[in-house]
Amino acid sequence: MVTDTRDTRAVRTAGRLNEPRPARVEPSFDGTPQRVNHQPVSLVREEWRVLDRWWTEEPVLRRYFEVVLETGENTVVFLDRARGGWFTQRGA
Amino acid sequence: MIACLSIPGFDLKAALRKAPSLALRPAALSPEPGGEPLIGPVTAAAEAAGVRPGMRLGEALATCPRLVLVDADPAAAEQAWEEVVRSLEDAGFAVEPAATGVAYFETRGVERLYGGLEPALRRALAAAGGWDARIGAAGRRFAALAAASVARPGQLLVVRDEEIGRFLAPLPLTLLPIDRRRYEELESLGVRRIGQLAGLPGSAVAERLGPDGRRAWSLARGGAAARVRGRRPPSELAETLEFPEAVANELTLRRALGALVETLVARPERRDRFVRKVALAARLVGGGSWRRALTLREPSADAGRIRIALAPKLAELPGPVLELRLELVELTEPAGRQLELLAAGAEDRTRLREGLRQVRASTGSGSVCTVVEVAPWSRIPETRALFVPRDD
Numbered sequence: 001m002v003t004d005t006r007d008t009r010a011v012r013t014a015g016r017l018n019e020p021r022p023a024r025v026e027p028s029f030d031g032t033p034q035r036v037n038h039q040p041v042s043l044v045r046e047e048w049r050v051l052d053r054w055w056t057e058e059p060v061l062r063r064y065f066e067v068v069l070e071t072g073e074n075t076v077v078f079l080d081r082a083r084g085g086w087f088t089q090r091g092a
Numbered sequence: 093m094i095a096c097l098s099i100p101g102f103d104l105k106a107a108l109r110k111a112p113s114l115a116l117r118p119a120a121l122s123p124e125p126g127g128e129p130l131i132g133p134v135t136a137a138a139e140a141a142g143v144r145p146g147m148r149l150g151e152a153l154a155t156c157p158r159l160v161l162v163d164a165d166p167a168a169a170e171q172a173w174e175e176v177v178r179s180l181e182d183a184g185f186a187v188e189p190a191a192t193g194v195a196y197f198e199t200r201g202v203e204r205l206y207g208g209l210e211p212a213l214r215r216a217l218a219a220a221g222g223w224d225a226r227i228g229a230a231g232r233r234f235a236a237l238a239a240a241s242v243a244r245p246g247q248l249l250v251v252r253d254e255e256i257g258r259f260l261a262p263l264p265l266t267l268l269p270i271d272r273r274r275y276e277e278l279e280s281l282g283v284r285r286i287g288q289l290a291g292l293p294g295s296a297v298a299e300r301l302g303p304d305g306r307r308a309w310s311l312a313r314g315g316a317a318a319r320v321r322g323r324r325p326p327s328e329l330a331e332t333l334e335f336p337e338a339v340a341n342e343l344t345l346r347r348a349l350g351a352l353v354e355t356l357v358a359r360p361e362r363r364d365r366f367v368r369k370v371a372l373a374a375r376l377v378g379g380g381s382w383r384r385a386l387t388l389r390e391p392s393a394d395a396g397r398i399r400i401a402l403a404p405k406l407a408e409l410p411g412p413v414l415e416l417r418l419e420l421v422e423l424t425e426p427a428g429r430q431l432e433l434l435a436a437g438a439e440d441r442t443r444l445r446e447g448l449r450q451v452r453a454s455t456g457s458g459s460v461c462t463v464v465e466v467a468p469w470s471r472i473p474e475t476r477a478l479f480v481p482r483d484d
Binding site: 014015016017018019020050052053060089090091092 | 461463464471472473474475476477478479480481
């Protein structure tokens with residue numbers, strides 16, 4: 001008997017859209033990104049902070065930057081102060 | 093000729109029908125719950141005491157401490173206005189209601205029936221008997237409205253075409269439908285009368301006051317000769333549900349609404365017609381009433397769709413309900429909904445479905461997902477939406 005392998009290849013669970021991805025960011029002295037994934041930043045377009053869920057055990061404390069890289073790419077990165085580390089994110 | 097029948101303060105007059113003795117005392121329509129504390133129309137006695145419609149409640153009570161506040165009864169006002177409009181229609185006029193207490197009609201078709209313009213207008217005035225109506229008539233719609241606004245109760249005011257300019261010139265700017273700030277701006281420039289505005293160059297008015305100002309300027313010169321479009325008389329299909337005791341629970345109200353929709357849609361009088369406009373009314377504890385009308389995006393006879401469209405309105409109810417009433421205000425003819433021979437985009441959808449089926453076949457179940465918004469308001473981007481596998 002031949003088993004149907006199709007169902008075993010994909011797990012049927014819902015996923016989050018725009019999940020943050022780890023990024024390699026070199027910040028300057030004031031914390032603004034200078035390089036993102038080895039690409040120099042030519043312009044920081046916007047900066048904002050998100051403080052949420054502070055009443056839970058998993059608070060969200062992020063400092064976001066919308067930057068334009070020298071390649072012309074527009075990207076959003078944030079420094080996650082709760083978990084530590086930099087991430088890129090779409091849809092922010 | 094276009095005629096305008098006006099009954100100022102209709103909402104107050106309708107609310108006072110339950111307490112006629114208040115009509116002779118200083119009284120005003122109380123502010124809308126949840127809105128700005130501004131009073132509505134006022135009685136003549138209140139006006140004599142210095143109270144003006146639209147005044148702040150505190151200021152009105154300070155001006156006239158004897159002022160009685162009357163709760164609005166929108167359902168009663170709607171019903172009474174419907175009676176007035178129907179009475180005009182019974183007299184042969186094709187009526188276009190503009191707001192509660194204001195309606196336009198064309199006299200040309202009925203002048204011969206009644207033996208001239210004036211007898212026809214008298215007949216219209218008689219049809220709205222008991223409401224202190226007044227009628228203005230002119231070749232232009234705005235001139236007719238202005239004439240009705242300055243006429244005394246029971247008076248007919250006819251403005252001939254050649255007199256429109258002279259008639260409008262001395263009237264105050266408040267008759268024009270412009271924003272209060274624009275009105276104040278004009279007043280600060282020394283423009284207080286319609287004639288003064290009409291005398292200004294149109295391009296300068298448009299530049300200074302924008303499109304609204306330009307429209308007001310056009311009206312000040314008589315306005316465009318727009319035709320009056322008689323309404324289609326509403327249907328009389330309605331169902332009422334009385335509760336044994338006042339209900340404020342939204343779940344109960346939703347169930348009651350569901351029952352009303354089911355019953356009304358199943359009524360044989362509806363036959364194969366679709367519902368275009370519905371109205372939900374309620375009688376509240378304490379004697380007040382509430383009413384909301386809703387025009388469906390697409391005519392429907394599907395009870396589920398009508399219920400879904402109306403359900404959010406229940407959240408706007410200002411208090412516990414004693415009686416819930418659903419009216420089918422407008423129905424389309426059986427031919428009113430034209431079905432497509434071929435559904436638009438049907439071929440594209442079939443091809444897309446086939447493409448997705450092939451992707452699923454090659455990559456496995458769960459590889460095709462749909463995006464579901466779960467918290468679009470969230471400040472954390474990754475919590476706003478999920479992608480959920482779909483295998484259909």
